[in-house]
Amino acid sequence: xxxxxxxxxxxxxxxxxxxxxxxxxxxxxxxxxxxxxxxxxxxxxxxxxxxxxxxxxxxxxxxxxxxxxxxxxxxxxxxxxxxxxxxxxxxxxxxxxxxxxxxxxxxxxxxxxxxxxxxxxxxxxxxxxxxxxxxxxxxxxxxxxxxxxxxxxxxxxxxxxxxxxxxxxxxxxxxxxxxxxxxxxxxxxxxxxxxxxxxxxxxxxxxxxxxxxxxxxxxxxxxxxxxxxxxxxxxxxxxxxxxxxxxxxxxxxxxxxxxxxxxxxxxxxxxxxxxxxxxxxxxxxxxxxxxxxxxxxxxxxxxxxxxxxxxxxxxxxxxxxxxxxxxxxxxxxxxxxxxxxxxxxxxxxxxxxxxxxxxxxxxxxxxxxxxxxxxxxxxxxxxxxxxxxxxxxxxxxxxxxxxxxxxxxxxxxxxxxxxxxxxxxxxxxxxxxxxxxxxxxxxxxxxxxxxxxxxxxxxxxxxxxxxxxxxxxxxxxxxxxxxxxxxxxxxxxxxxxxxxxxxxxxxxxxxxxxxxxxxxxxxxxxxxxxxxxxxxxxxxxxxxxxxxx
Amino acid sequence: xxxxxxxxxxxxxxxxxxxxxxxxxxxxxxxxxxxxxxxxxxxxxxxxxxxxxxxxxxxxxxxxxxxxxxxxxxxxxxxxxxxxxxxxxxxxxxxxxxxxxxxxxxxxxxxxxxxxxxxxxxxxxxxxxxxxxxxxxxxxxxxxxxxxxxxxxxxxxxxxxxxxxxxxxxxxxxxxxxxxxxxxxxxxxxxxxxxxxxxxxxxxxxxxxxxxxxxxxxxxxxxxxxxxxxxxxxxxxxxxxxxxxxxxxxxxxxxxxxxxxxxxxxxxxxxxxxxxxxxxxxxxxxxxxxxxxxxxxxxxxxxxxxxxxxxxxxxxxx
Ligand code: HEM
Numbered sequence: 001x002x003x004x005x006x007x008x009x010x011x012x013x014x015x016x017x018x019x020x021x022x023x024x025x026x027x028x029x030x031x032x033x034x035x036x037x038x039x040x041x042x043x044x045x046x047x048x049x050x051x052x053x054x055x056x057x058x059x060x061x062x063x064x065x066x067x068x069x070x071x072x073x074x075x076x077x078x079x080x081x082x083x084x085x086x087x088x089x090x091x092x093x094x095x096x097x098x099x100x101x102x103x104x105x106x107x108x109x110x111x112x113x114x115x116x117x118x119x120x121x122x123x124x125x126x127x128x129x130x131x132x133x134x135x136x137x138x139x140x141x142x143x144x145x146x147x148x149x150x151x152x153x154x155x156x157x158x159x160x161x162x163x164x165x166x167x168x169x170x171x172x173x174x175x176x177x178x179x180x181x182x183x184x185x186x187x188x189x190x191x192x193x194x195x196x197x198x199x200x201x202x203x204x205x206x207x208x209x210x211x212x213x214x215x216x217x218x219x220x221x222x223x224x225x226x227x228x229x230x231x232x233x234x235x236x237x238x239x240x241x242x243x244x245x246x247x248x249x250x251x252x253x254x255x256x257x258x259x260x261x262x263x264x265x266x267x268x269x270x271x272x273x274x275x276x277x278x279x280x281x282x283x284x285x286x287x288x289x290x291x292x293x294x295x296x297x298x299x300x301x302x303x304x305x306x307x308x309x310x311x312x313x314x315x316x317x318x319x320x321x322x323x324x325x326x327x328x329x330x331x332x333x334x335x336x337x338x339x340x341x342x343x344x345x346x347x348x349x350x351x352x353x354x355x356x357x358x359x360x361x362x363x364x365x366x367x368x369x370x371x372x373x374x375x376x377x378x379x380x381x382x383x384x385x386x387x388x389x390x391x392x393x394x395x396x397x398x399x400x401x402x403x404x405x406x407x408x409x410x411x412x413x414x415x416x417x418x419x420x421x422x423x424x425x426x427x428x429x430x431x432x433x434x435x436x437x438x439x440x441x442x443x444x445x446x447x448x449x450x451x452x453x454x455x456x457x458x459x460x461x462x463x464x465x466x467x468x469x470x471x472x473x474x475x476x477x478x479x480x481x482x483x484x485x486x487x488x489x490x491x492x493x494x495x496x497x498x499x500x501x502x503x504x505x506x507x508x509x510x511x512x513x514x515x516x517x518x519x520x521x522x523x524x525x526x527x528x529x530x531x532x533x534x535x536x537x538x539x540x541x542x543x544x545x546x547x548x549x
Numbered sequence: 550x551x552x553x554x555x556x557x558x559x560x561x562x563x564x565x566x567x568x569x570x571x572x573x574x575x576x577x578x579x580x581x582x583x584x585x586x587x588x589x590x591x592x593x594x595x596x597x598x599x600x601x602x603x604x605x606x607x608x609x610x611x612x613x614x615x616x617x618x619x620x621x622x623x624x625x626x627x628x629x630x631x632x633x634x635x636x637x638x639x640x641x642x643x644x645x646x647x648x649x650x651x652x653x654x655x656x657x658x659x660x661x662x663x664x665x666x667x668x669x670x671x672x673x674x675x676x677x678x679x680x681x682x683x684x685x686x687x688x689x690x691x692x693x694x695x696x697x698x699x700x701x702x703x704x705x706x707x708x709x710x711x712x713x714x715x716x717x718x719x720x721x722x723x724x725x726x727x728x729x730x731x732x733x734x735x736x737x738x739x740x741x742x743x744x745x746x747x748x749x750x751x752x753x754x755x756x757x758x759x760x761x762x763x764x765x766x767x768x769x770x771x772x773x774x775x776x777x778x779x780x781x782x783x784x785x786x787x788x789x790x791x792x793x794x795x796x797x798x799x800x801x802x803x804x805x806x807x808x809x810x811x812x813x814x815x816x817x818x819x820x821x822x823x824x825x826x827x828x829x830x831x832x833x834x835x836x837x838x839x840x841x842x843x844x845x846x847x848x849x850x851x852x853x854x855x856x857x858x859x860x861x862x863x864x865x866x867x
Contacts, residue, residue: 043823050816057809057853064805092804212802221799268710275713297717297796308799457799464801471788478784482777482822 037110056091197480215463220244231259311455323442366393569634576627667732726786738843
């Protein structure tokens with residue numbers, strides 16, 4: 001799709017009046033198609049795609065952070081709904097983004113396929129005859145030689161072949177216009193690969209867009225926090241959050257379960273995290289189980305699916321002993337890091353099944369510090385490593401509202417239950433490992449330690465390899481397209497007027513690469529040299545090359 | 550882990566290189582000031598030499614133009630000092646890498662410093678090959694010095710280890726390519742800006758700075774050649790980023806702000822390369838597209854890293 005593409009007639013001649021409506025519509029469609037597939041349209045669409053992406057980077061996007069979008073709604077209550085109507089919080093899945101994308105796609109197809117056909121044809125046809133007036137080409141000049149015209153042209157032909165031109169010699173004669181005495185000439189061409197690179201580039205761009213779209217349609221992604229000793233299976237209802245393409249059938253998810261054995265985080269002296277690794281077991285629930293270790297930059301890849309560690313944190317563990325002696329040992333839940341640097345974390349452990357009564361539920365809400373430090377009566381964390389774990393918890397008794405039908409976060413309490421008085425505070429304490437909080441009813445809550453949890457992500461993108469291959473091909477095509485040049489050289493040999501010898505007219509036509517003038521000068525100097533050596537016994541004549549640039 | 554004395558040396562070299570560039574800037578100014586406006590014919594030769602290879606242009610000067618000879622001397626001094634400055638500049642990165650025991654482009658300070666180095670080296674390369682282009686030295690070094698001062702004041706970070714996500718050989722591949730592409734585009738953008746100034750109607754007849762710049766054609770060609778060189782490198786940087794993102798962030802492309810703006814820059818440069826060969830867009834309109842490209846690149850480095858929140862935010866500015 002280089003820009004010197006032969007100009008297509010933009011508008012076909014208007015259909016004579018009186019044609020059937022059908023023909024007229026067809027004509028109109030054809031005209032639209034031609035306009036859509038013009039090179040310029042493709043560039044404009046590409047530009048539009050870039051422009052359309054801009055609001056997606058300046059406004060918060062749901063695909064990146066639901067929270068930021070919610071924040072934007074509270075900060076700009078008037079503006080946000082208007083923007084939302086324009087899909088400006090979902091730019092990359094908006095209809096107008098898709099429209100540009102689809103049009104670009106069509107435009108590329110219409111642009112590239114005919115070019116590819118034309119290129120295939122031109123690969124099989126010899127270089128065209130020399131134009132009548134060679135001195136009109138951008139680079140041209142004259143060379144002289146004492147050799148006879150045919151012999152001089154032999155030398156030129158040989159030199160061009162050595163330079164890997166494809167050369168055709170035409171002996172002139174009386175062929176073309178019937179006028180006798182047209183001089184013999186050669187036409188040479190090289191650099192077909194440039195056009196091949198061009199086509200490869202644009203076809204790969206198409207393939208890349210296809211792969212991207214396919215991945216979006218059939219891909220899915222689920223995230224879940226898994227505490228050491230626990231696991232999950234690949235099913236949407238198990239994930240904390242998931243997203244999936246419109247063509248994904250939840251029954252078709254690959255059957256795979258993953259268990260987290262152990263998680264390790266390592267730190268430099270200055271507390272920069274140096275590595276996160278998770279030892280996992282995975283496999284088809286019916287099949288055998290394998291072990292592996294995954295980490296940052298090193299996901300597990302199996303049959304087109306991938307499992308990543310995207311974060312980590314702590315799940316404090318508690319034992320709860322009821323007045324009647326029933327004990328729940330080492331119950332835990334992930335506390336979400338509120339500060340990535342110190343891993344100070346917040347969370348809530350919900351225990352709905354303590355007693356028979358609905359109002360007999362217990363919840364512990366609080367703060368976990370891997371390395372706790374009391375500062376002015378408030379617990380803070382000073383180190384992401386669990387050197388001195390402590391919790392600050394508040395215990396609530398009452399009804400959690402879990403089965404009320406309203407969804408609530410797993411990681412925090414439903415505040416409205418507290419406001420309504422259905423959950424009441426029954427105790428609070430700061431605990432180190434082994435310490436307990438006794439509630440008024442005799443229930444004892446003991447902080448028994450912690451486990452690490454890993455944020456795991458399960459991803460499936462069937463378009464991924466396809467996109468990678470397309471991207472590599474695109475780069476290859478780009479290199480060919482930019483670095484190679486396509487060059488045509490013509491030479492015509494005429495007898496020197498009034499003496500023996502030949503005057504050669506030489507001209508070249510270059511596409512790409514610039515610098516055509518100096519290259520032409522170099523070429524004609526070399527040809528002159530070759531002509532001189534080929535003519536024995538003659539003193540080297542002055543090269544007379546007026547490079548006309 | 551981190552060696553404090555090497556880190557200290559790195560900071561000293563930073564100041565040294567800014568100082569050397571400033572000296573070179575003064576010498577380049579002197580070159581322009583003492584240089585007489587070249588005759589039109591000479592300019593032609595100069596442009597041809599720019600494309601071919603070699604220092605014919607200056608050697609061909611008619612004898613007796615004393616001013617030109619002194620301007621020539623100033624030019625050579627300026628270029629020499631620039632080279633020494635670039636060595637000190639490379640030393641900044643080398644000592645920092647040794648101090649932190651890793652590649653010296655793990656945060657914005659180091660990244661931006663390296664980009665500026667690439668721009669200086671690219672400029673020196675062109676100026677050595679075709680002395681005619683040396684005359685843009687002032688306009689390269691002035692932004693270089695301003696840029697370095699801004700980097701030193703605004704982006705400085707202590708030498709330190711990088712976070713886990715960056716401990717991957719993709720840091721070497723992706724970021725090196727991004728640095729090379731960016732530095733080369735910078736020279737390209739400066740050339741286009743100068744081209745826009747030089748090709749204004751009447752620029753030829755003046756006697757000021759403008760008339761002493763290389764010819765409009767030579768500037769346009771410099772801009773184009775550097776962009777042609779930078780574009781595949783940039784393409785590669787984005788592809789390598791996507792490959793890394795697949796391993797590090799769980800998807801190869803997610804329209805993260807940095808990804809979005811890299812894509813925008815890619816499209817703008819693609820448009821520049823097309824515009825340069827499209828009738829009706831050649832010349833000034835194409836040059837404007839190139840300038841937009843440079844603005845997008847700088848926006849991507851500054852605004853996107855400093856203001857918007859994305860996955861690239863370990864750029865580490867404190
Ligand atoms: C599609 C994915 C990616 C794209 C398009 C992309 C793009 C870029 C660009 C344009 C730069 C130039 C510097 C700048 O403007 O700030 C850059 C720098 C950088 N990239 Fe990426 N990148 C991608 C993925 C990644 C990944 C996965 C990582 C690491 C986990 C990464 C780490 C870096 C680092 C460390 C720099 C150095 C400069 C800085 O810290 O600001 N990139 N990337």
